[in-house]
Amino acid sequence: MELRHLRYFVTVVEEQSITKAAEKLCIAQPPLSRQIQKLEEELGVILFERGSRPIKMTEAGHFFYEHAVQILTHTAQATSMAQRINAVDKTVRIGYVSSLLYALLPQIIYLFRQRNPDMHVELIEYATCDQIEALKAGKIDLGFGRLRLMDSSIKGILLRKERLLLAIHKHHPFAEFIESGIYLSQILDESIFSYPKTPKPNFATAVHSIFTELGLVPKKMKEVREIHMALGLVSSGEGICLIPETARDIGMKNLSYIPILDFEAYSPISLSVRNMDQSSYIPKILDCIQDVFKNESIDFHTEVI
Structure with missing residues (x-):
């Protein structure tokens, strides 16, 4: 046959x-x-x-x-x-979710470029859920995302559990919790903006899952297009939103950030690769991640998910 x-x-x-x-x-x-x-x-x-x-x-x-x-x-x-895999000696295509540009991804990519000047690095924005098919189709070689997705042909490596913060207007009554932190059970009556408004699963899905895991039901959850819109609305006094802690570097005016005390309130940052891929760029990118994390005093451990 x-x-x-x-x-x-x-x-x-x-x-x-x-x-x-x-x-x-x-x-x-x-x-x-x-x-x-x-x-x-x-x-x-x-x-x-x-x-x-x-x-x-x-x-x-x-x-x-x-x-x-x-x-x-x-x-x-x-x-x-x-x-x-045969062509990757010259070009490495890296998929990423936009929120990671506020995290350590730019430092990691810059270091990788410096150490591997013979490689051409191409960054391509893909939602985490789309990175799986892009890897399988050969459109990208690595994927940096924020969701745990399962596929037999893809290996996910958990790099970090980034804590979430609550973004509020600086004059919001919750400002009294800036130093002490706050539990998600305390914000259920607020207007909470989630993002992005893209095909599920996405970061909004992950936030909903955290509430569900804790047995909580927010009363006024509003989905908006992307993180800048969510923070802009918070800056206008329209409500509050949950963000990864590195996103506070966006630097929008009139905002304050409160630590969330629930252990479950984190966003996983993962690296996805093809399951059978033994290419040399994988340990090289992991070495760069380890060194950047060390510089930032972030514990580095890889867990296959």
Whole structure:
């Protein structure tokens, strides 16, 4: 059995017609029919109901179709990943979520560039959930994100649990908690801005999950486009919002920040790589992360997630 036979079969299924499939595959109809018949003979099963219009699969055909699609998808991903790994000696494409630009990511990338002048580094913004598919498709080689996502072909490395802060207007009544800190149970009646307004899961999802984990239900949660809008509204006295502690460096006026005392109130920062990728750039980027963390007096430990 060859991959082209699987492609022929899948195309016939998706087009529901031998004629249309032949046109799409740019081959004549009779040879395509013979290839499908040959595939059935090799498998020893009937894949299509005879005489049905449009074409319908048998029960065995449905089963074989699901696995044929997986085989073709995995083959395409493996090909793309192999090509990227082969080319990565010259270019490393790094996916990132925008909020990490306020954290230590710029220092890490700068150090990596200084130590590896022969490598071209390209930064590409991707939401954490999109980084998984981008890695599998070979569009990026590394992904820095803020969510724990599971995929058998991707390895996630937890780098840090960044504490969350509560951003308030400097004259908000909660200002009395700036030194002592505050629990999330104390803010449930407030207007809380979450962000970003992008496909889930995202940072807003993570914030909701923290409340849920603590058995808390905020009464007025409002989702806005991105962090600058959320902080701008807080600066206008419209409400409050939760941010990673490094985002306080955005430096918007009239804001104060309160430590959140709940242990669960953190944002995981992770590095995602292809599971079978043994490229030399991975230990090199980890060395840069370790050195930057050490300079900032941040504990460095890698935990596979």
